[in-house]
């Protein structure tokens with residue numbers, strides 16, 4: 059440096075808060091150091107956006123018409139990184155203002171929050187913050203910012219600092235518009251001169267920055283921020299490609315929503331419904347797949363605040379303009395901005411599904427089969443949208459073929475005028491449901507019953523409770539009218555009574571009551587409950603939580619029109635204490651328990667079955 063040049067170097071002290079801030083950043087931010095590059099690229103991109111704006115109105119500017127891009131040079135020998143842009147650049151005054159003072163209130167708040175957490179682990183908090191330009195001192199010994207403003211009469215200047223106390227300003231040899239940040243890395247941060255490392259960091263955080271980022275000869279960020287385009291300008295191929303890029307899915311998505319909101323809040327969202335579900339979605343209810351961006355710059359992976367849990371299978375991005383720059387996980391958790399976005403997105407997704415349900419039922423069912431069981435959680439958790447979600451529920455039905463589904467609305471449409479309730483029956487699979495004795499009463503009378511095989515549906519039915527003022531009840535809880543056809547029932551009422559009291563005796567510790575049935579047609583007997591049914595899986599769960607748990611006993615109903623029951627009554631009449639009768643009754647009870655999928659020890663039943671076979675063949 060010549061004497062004249064040395065005279066031109068001016069030393070300045072950082073503002074007091076600035077120094078504190080830098081100290082904290084450098085000494086507390088030991089995780090996520092890589093974000094320094096995101097911050098610098100972000101600043102460069104902002105500077106170029108500003109320039110593009112100025113170019114609209116001013117023609118007499120430095121380097122007019124140049125292609126805007128970011129250039130990153132790596133120098134392993136000198137242990138340096140240079141980040142260069144041709145944005146608006148900075149004048150001497152701007153260098154001092156922008157890089158020497160705490161201008162942003164966000165930065166000050168950051169400082170306050172850090173101080174408040176003095177004795178706690180700061181890494182969690184800080185690691186998630188964007189701390190702007192100064193984060194470069196996490197990895198740098200010394201930083202020189204050479205800059206030449208777009209204003210033609212301004213000289214190129216440079217700002218240099220080691221990040222402690224002072225910085226200097228001096229004339230610079232930079233002869234083109236923009237800013238060049240020369241980062242002298244600390245010895246232990248040598249990895250950042252590696253091309254592979256740097257490219258990875260760029261891909262992770264800055265893939266969608268709209269200006270080209272060049273590392274050596276390579277243009278690293280090839281994806282465009284598709285979500286910012288007008289819906290009409292987005293091609294299906296681009297959507298599919300973008301989806302595959304962010305989701306790592308090989309399949310094309312089933313559908314998507316795209317929003318460009320402007321007004322009270324400005325944001326874009328591009329969310330996809332995958333074609334197929336993955337086991338993860340079920341096993342990890344805390345995992346979300348929507349990434350949060352702030353002005354095209356990546357902020358947070360899998361942000362939990364953008365969708366309700368029951369829509370966690372959606373994948374995509376949300377890009378907000380309204381978040382504070384220093385956004386952290388703690389900030390997103392309490393952000394009113396994100397809460398509003400979440401509400402809007404939820405409505406849009408539901409609207410999309412309603413559209414499918416109405417106009418593309420096959421697509422809707424594809425969705426429903428894949429994600430229905432997650433989506434249904436919303437019926438309980440999203441009070442605001444409950445009615446809409448209930449309308450989207452689909453069930454199998456006793457009146458429809460195996461592969462057909464019905465909504466509550468369609469069920470109501472088929473209902474007879476005199477029917478006052480919606481009935482359902484739950485069980486392990488459709489086949490066993492269709493042949494269940496519990497259905498006989500309804501089949502004979504042509505009353506439709508919804509058949510459900512998902513545990514969550516059995517759980518939800520009582521939560522929904524009513525549809526269109528119509529009560530939804532389990533068939534077991536239905537009040538049944540006495541059977542009109544008692545022609546075959548020629549048994550003496552007294553014999554029946556005696557028989558019932560004998561059975562009560564035999565099954566005293568296993569049943570709540572024994573009574574004559576009005577609901578059976580072809581089956582000899584059935585178990586029903588006064589309290590309403592409990593699904594076997596649910597029972598299993600109760601037992602897991604409490605080993606002493608005992609399921610409530612059930613009521614056994616007998617069909618006196620059935621030959622087997624009639625024979626038993628006759629046999630009882632002849633010999634009231636017959637051990638054969640006792641055995642038959644116990645076997646019958648075991649068989650009913652088996653039908654309910656709740657028989658814990660099937661040995662006795664099987665043994666009896668073999669014996670009866672042997673007798674019948676004799």
Ligand code: ADP
Nearest residue numbers: 101102105145147148156157190191192237383
């Ligand atoms: P923030 O980006 O949050 O404003 P920074 O500390 O990162 O905070 O940067 C401070 C200011 O310095 C920026 O607001 C901008 O005016 C200026 N600046 C930083 N980098 C550049 C750049 N590459 N080109 C032009 N101006 C820049």
